[in-house]
Amino acid sequence: MKKRTAAAAMFTVAILATAAYAAHPGADYIKENGYKGPETCEECHPGKAKAFLDTVHWKHASKVTNVDGLDPKKEYGMQNRIYVMCNGNDIVNNLKEIPKNPETGKTKFSGCNTCHPGDHLNDVGSKGAEAEKAIDCLVCHSTAYDFRKRKPMKDDKGRVVMGQDRSKEAALAIGKPTAKNCMVCHEAAGGGVIVKRGFSFTKETDAHAAKGMVCVDCHKAKDHKIPTGTDPNNWANDGVRLSCADVSCHGASPHKDADLNRHTAKVACQTCHIPRTGGAFAKDFTVWAQNPDKFYEPTTLKLEANESSPVYAWYNGTVANTPHFIGPKGSKKDGKSKIYPFKIFQGKAFYNKKTGELLSMDFAPPMANGNTRAGVESAARTLGMKNPEQVAKEAVPGWQTIYFASSHLVTKTRALSCANCHAPNGVLNFKELGYSDKEVVKLTSPELFFNKVAAKMKEDW
Amino acid sequence: MKAVVSFLVVAAIVAVSVFGFTKGAQADEIKMVGVITKIEIEGASAKTATATLKDNKTEQLVVITVNDDLTLDKFKDHRIVEGDEIRCKYEVIDGKNISRFFRKTAGC
Structure with missing residues (x-):
């Protein structure tokens, strides 16, 4: 009996050892040497840190070729865009300590780039050896990351820095990013859970999740460049595109039924297989409401995943971009378009009285005291606009409508059928x-x- | 015939009473927004946890029992911590406030 127990124990240890080895061959190195950030990763993955600095996840921007009115030589993305889902961006609403609330005397850290995988001193788009050292590899690759450590704080020089979990425990739990790793940031983008894109990636809400797939099974990265679809509102990209019809996924004839396959010439897969959407549908950046903690926030109207209906439009992959509308271009006749479902979002923000252009906002002033025009003035000053005080004083509130791609919440069993x-x-x-x-x-x-x-x-x- | 009708009437009354009672016993969903003052969870394999929220409107402390895996995971890796403001829906079942919806109000 003892022999059998010992054999079973040895077998179990062997299996566990094999599993650990399969999980990450560098575990022994990390156990022995500890984890020192990207330089530890680079022992086995040379060049990855430098390459990562050239991705959208680090730059929050890229050249954009499919959107109206953009300079093809410049880069665009969360770093510098002005639109009403966020109204701020990494430049005008950089992570910082906001002014003291006049009622409580308290302050807090806030800013757009809290999800950036650097340490804030090496921020969005930074380059060089220091930037490489600052990459937070584990926030995307570890399943044992302690998020108490990933918080903004001031260093001994008074600079705002973003903490990281560089513990051995977190480093020993690394691997291909799980859905959780991605959703840490993507779930709460745009100001809250299920706000921006309106989906949750769970087995109850998505056919791919129900099969045990994770985000990077479809968004399969090469050199940290992540393939994406052509969401009219998701401009920055790593130059790699993704489609349901990719040969490695569903192909051009995914159904057994030829009649259904004929639909794919004019109807996008998402149209039938993502019949519902959700998330924020309206937000007002011009008037912020005071919370019980006395800080102010813009008001967002939202629904849960699968609680709202999409809007359908022809889309050929090019995007209309005006101060009051960002959305798909295409038509029945252009030979390139398909009918796609979109999530609609409408946001209210300030417009430049003289030019009609949408203005951006630094959230620090309104968050502290509710003064949204002070936020516009601060952003105008940061961007080097002439007479920022005047711009803010004369700014005119208005609405912008944005069409977001509806590419998750995939269903097979509840897909639209003929009579739908x-x-x-x-x-x-x-x-x-x-x-x-x-x-x-x-x-x-x-x-x-x-x-x-x-x-x-x-x-x- | 009279006996059959009487039986049906009694059966209908019983059915109405039973279903009426069942409906009355169903827990109503209560909504609140509050700040977490305490999280109690035992270990990485815990299947349940409690979070005490201070109701923004009443300032009363409400102890919520959380059983869903997604939220428990956020407690375990500290994506949700004390001080976070939470939008919560719960039902009172056997004297416990069972969470049906537990989300941080803040985003990026």
Whole structure:
């Protein structure tokens, strides 16, 4: 009995050792030498830190070729964009200690780039050896990261720095990023949980998550460059694109049914397989409400994942970009567009009275005392605009509408079927999508699918 | 025939009473926003935890029992900590405030 127990124990240890080794071959090195940040990673992964500095996750910007009105030589992204989902950006609303609240005398740290995987001294887009040393590899790669350590604080020189967990324990739990690693930042983007993109990646809400997949199974990185879709509002990209129809995923003919496969020429996969959306649908940056802690916040109206309906539009991958609208371009006739679902968001912010351009905001002043025009003035000053005080004083409130891609909350079982679209009360407004009256009659008639659905009904029951 | 009708009437009354009672016993969902003053969780494998919230409106302390994996994970790795403001929905079941929704109000 003792022999059997000992053998079982040895077998278990061997399995665990193998598992640990399979998890990360460098575990012994880390155990022996401790974890010193990227220089430890570079022992086995040389050049990765330098390469990472050239990615969107570090720069929060890239050249953008598909959006109207942008300079093709410049880089755009969260670093410098002015739009109403955030209204601030990394430049005007940089992480800082905000002014004291006049009622409590208290201050706090706040800013757009709290999710940036550096130490803030080496910030968005920084370069060189110090920047490489500052990369927080573990926040994306460790499953044992202690988030008490990742907080802004002041160093002994009074500079605001972002803490990191560089413990051996966290370093020994590294691997391919889990969904949690990604969602640490992406879940709460835009000012709260399920605000910006309106989805949660759980087995209850997404078919891919239900299969045990994680974000990087689709967004599979090479040299830390992450493939993305062509969300009209997600401008910065690593130059690598991603589609459901990629050969390595579902291919161009994903259904057994040829009729369904014919749809893929004009209808994006998301249109049928992501019938619902959620998240924030409106936000007002011009008036901030006071919270019980006496600090101020803009008010956001939002719904949970799968609680709202998308809007459908033709999209050819190019984007209209005006002060009052950011959204898809495309048409039934251009030969490049497909019908996609979009999450709609409308935000209220200040506009330049003279130029009509949307103005950005430094959140520090309004967060402290509710004065939103002081936030506009501070941002205008940071951006080097002439007469920032005048710009803020004359600024005019207005709304901007943004179309976000709806690319998660994927479902197979609740996907739209024939009658969900091809009916007078279907989710697609064929008339608005550019179809003629004659085509609309044909597209909304049961004649299209009656025999097929009847046969399926008999088969199912 | 009379007996059948009487039986049906009695059965209907009993059914209404039973279903009425069941409905009455269902817990109502209570909504609140408050700041965490205390989190109690035992170890990395804990399947339940309690968080004490100070209700922003009433300033009363409310002890919430949290059982969902996503929130428990956020307690374990300290993405949710004392001092965080929480939007919460809970039901009172057997004297416990069972969380149905537990989210930080803040974002990036």
